[in-house]
Amino acid sequence: MPLGGEQVPQNLDAVAVRAWCGLALDALGRAREEIDAINVYPVADGDTGTNLYLTVESASQAVDAAFTGLEPARPTLAEAARAMAHGALIGARGNSGTILSQLLRGMAQVLGADRDADQADGRALALALRRAAESAYQAVARPVEGTVLTVAAAAADSASGCEGDCGAVARAAYDGACRALDATPDQLAVLGRAGVVDAGGRGLVAVLGALVGALSGGTLDRAPSSPRNTGAGGHARVEAQQDAVGTIECQDALADAAAPAFEVIYLLEADDTAVARLRTRLDGLGDSLVVVGGDGLWNVHVHVDDAGAAVEAGVEAGRPHRIRITHFGVGDAHTAGAAQPPRERVQRGIVAVVPGEGLAGLYADAGATTVPTRPGEPPASGELVEAIRRAHAREVVLLPNDAELRHTAAAAAEQARTEGVRVALIPTRSAVQGIAALAVHEPDRRFDEDVVAMTSAAGATRYAELAVAERQSWTMAGICQAGDVLGLIDGDVALIGDDTTRTARSVLDRMLAAGGEMVTLVLGDDVPDSLGDNLEKHVREAHLAVDTVVYRGGRQSALLLIGVE
Numbered sequence: 001m002p003l004g005g006e007q008v009p010q011n012l013d014a015v016a017v018r019a020w021c022g023l024a025l026d027a028l029g030r031a032r033e034e035i036d037a038i039n040v041y042p043v044a045d046g047d048t049g050t051n052l053y054l055t056v057e058s059a060s061q062a063v064d065a066a067f068t069g070l071e072p073a074r075p076t077l078a079e080a081a082r083a084m085a086h087g088a089l090i091g092a093r094g095n096s097g098t099i100l101s102q103l104l105r106g107m108a109q110v111l112g113a114d115r116d117a118d119q120a121d122g123r124a125l126a127l128a129l130r131r132a133a134e135s136a137y138q139a140v141a142r143p144v145e146g147t148v149l150t151v152a153a154a155a156a157d158s159a160s161g162c163e164g165d166c167g168a169v170a171r172a173a174y175d176g177a178c179r180a181l182d183a184t185p186d187q188l189a190v191l192g193r194a195g196v197v198d199a200g201g202r203g204l205v206a207v208l209g210a211l212v213g214a215l216s217g218g219t220l221d222r223a224p225s226s227p228r229n230t231g232a233g234g235h236a237r238v239e240a241q242q243d244a245v246g247t248i249e250c251q252d253a254l255a256d257a258a259a260p261a262f263e264v265i266y267l268l269e270a271d272d273t274a275v276a277r278l279r280t281r282l283d284g285l286g287d288s289l290v291v292v293g294g295d296g297l298w299n300v301h302v303h304v305d306d307a308g309a310a311v312e313a314g315v316e317a318g319r320p321h322r323i324r325i326t327h328f329g330v331g332d333a334h335t336a337g338a339a340q341p342p343r344e345r346v347q348r349g350i351v352a353v354v355p356g357e358g359l360a361g362l363y364a365d366a367g368a369t370t371v372p373t374r375p376g377e378p379p380a381s382g383e384l385v386e387a388i389r390r391a392h393a394r395e396v397v398l399l400p401n402d403a404e405l406r407h408t409a410a411a412a413a414e415q416a417r418t419e420g421v422r423v424a425l426i427p428t429r430s431a432v433q434g435i436a437a438l439a440v441h442e443p444d445r446r447f448d449e450d451v452v453a454m455t456s457a458a459g460a461t462r463y464a465e466l467a468v469a470e471r472q473s474w475t476m477a478g479i480c481q482a483g484d485v486l487g488l489i490d491g492d493v494a495l496i497g498d499d500t501t502r503t504a505r506s507v508l509d510r511m512l513a514a515g516g517e518m519v520t521l522v523l524g525d526d527v528p529d530s531l532g533d534n535l536e537k538h539v540r541e542a543h544l545a546v547d548t549v550v551y552r553g554g555r556q557s558a559l560l561l562i563g564v565e
Contacts, residue, residue: 159176
């Protein structure tokens with residue numbers, strides 16, 4: 001306690017941003033099922049809570065990464081806020097997750113205005129919340145009141161009327177959001193008929209409650225409620241809401257029969273002018289259009305009947321990637337009465353994280369369900385869980401193919417186990433180790449025996465990678481300069497060269513000096529086929545009785561991956 005008993009003002013800094021992300025993730029994790037249960041708008045597909053959780057998980061991972069390697073130092077407030085916004089942008093899921101990512105981007109624009117500032121005061125936080133609400137409205141093609149937009153605007157209004165520090169401003173925003181949330185059934189007819197509050201708004205209340213907790217200690221959270229739902233117990237209330245939602249789905253099925261059948265989401269690299277044209281094009285194709293982002297990277301969300309046309313529009317505007325197309329299938333308002341019998345689970349499946357389109361095709365041909373990834377954008381645990389679900393198997397072997405994903409993969413495996421799936425996580429650290437594991441996979445073998453064989457094959461495969469240094473840096477092999485070719489063996493820089501072919505040969509020679517029977521080469525999109533031919537010839541001439549197999553990794557893959565078994 002300071003002298004005189006005066007309370008120290010609660011300001012927002014990078015550490016508070018990190019704590020906010022963690023607390024928001026915990027709050028959404030607790031509320032996820034309840035939020036999913038009250039999801040009736042814009043589509044009653046029961047995934048708003050899950051989508052918000054995955055979006056915040058990506059934001060939280062990005063903020064954690066901003067701290068990595070800096071301890072005991074820490075990033076500036078601007079750096080942490082930008083990392084949070086970028087993580088949410090690339091990981092945004094669904095309509096509400098996409099809007100939340102824009103809310104965080106709007107806040108980051110204000111909090112990051114002074115790049116060197118260590119903290120923001122209450123006035124800056126209020127301005128950030130105002131900018132967040134305004135930018136979210138601008139991102140939605142046809143804003144509707146009674147949704148998360150209304151809740152965000154109310155939070156900003158309440159924050160603007162508060163003269164206190166960040167803790168007081170956050171509490172005012174939370175209280176204003178709660179009041180607005182309770183009013184959403186009176187603003188949006190579909191919510192009123194179901195007797196529920198807006199699911200996206202409910203999620204935002206959880207996120208704002210976490211902000212209060214990060215600044216003041218503790219967390220503020222509450223079960224979904226509305227003037228029409230004041231039952232004695234949370235569990236009973238959720239059951240009543242689920243029943244109400246089911247009734248509304250049946251009542252509205254005919255009215256929604258002509259509604260779009262697909263949700264299309266993708267990241268897009270494009271300039272502002274092209275995105276403006278894209279907005280107009282997509283607005284004519286469907287509804288629930290939300291385009292968020294800026295500075296050349298955007299997240300596009302739309303509901304359409306022609307998913308191909310929505311993707312083609314993105315191709316015309318720039319370079320779309322991480323494309324997700326979801327059909328509003330059994331159980332939502334678009335297909336009521338058209339239920340299909342559940343598909344029988346297969347006995348065993350493989351789920352693998354893969355860098356590069358060529359490798360994705362290779363793994364898919366071997367029967368694996370793939371999770372694409374690109375540099376700097378690792379998948380969240382929720383994406384791995386979804387892939388395990390897509391595999392639709394009683395038993396799943398999970399191949400993360402990246403040492404940095406071990407904790408993410410472990411969390412996904414644990415979640416899938418709670419859903420009744422038997423999951424074995426093989427800690428592959430490179431895609432070439434995954435290829436070795438796939439080569440010995442036998443689905444007719446007992447699960448434990450198959451896992452042991454695959455683990456043994458992966459563990460017996462040493463791996464290497466060629467990369468180009470982006471800047472001067474200290475490495476285990478000495479100081480490298482920007483543009484140098486780095487040869488990494490088992491994750492550590494072992495060689496520094498100035499020529500791709502010569503460095504690759506040296507890496508191969510060093511690895512094969514310890515023995516080996518098979519060399520696997522995966523060529524990136526930026527290297528010619530002649531590199532593979534040259535290295536294959538080198539192995540044949542310099543290392544007798546060693547076979548070589550060459551694959552194309554395609555876009556987003558490393559310059560060169562090497563495996564030695």
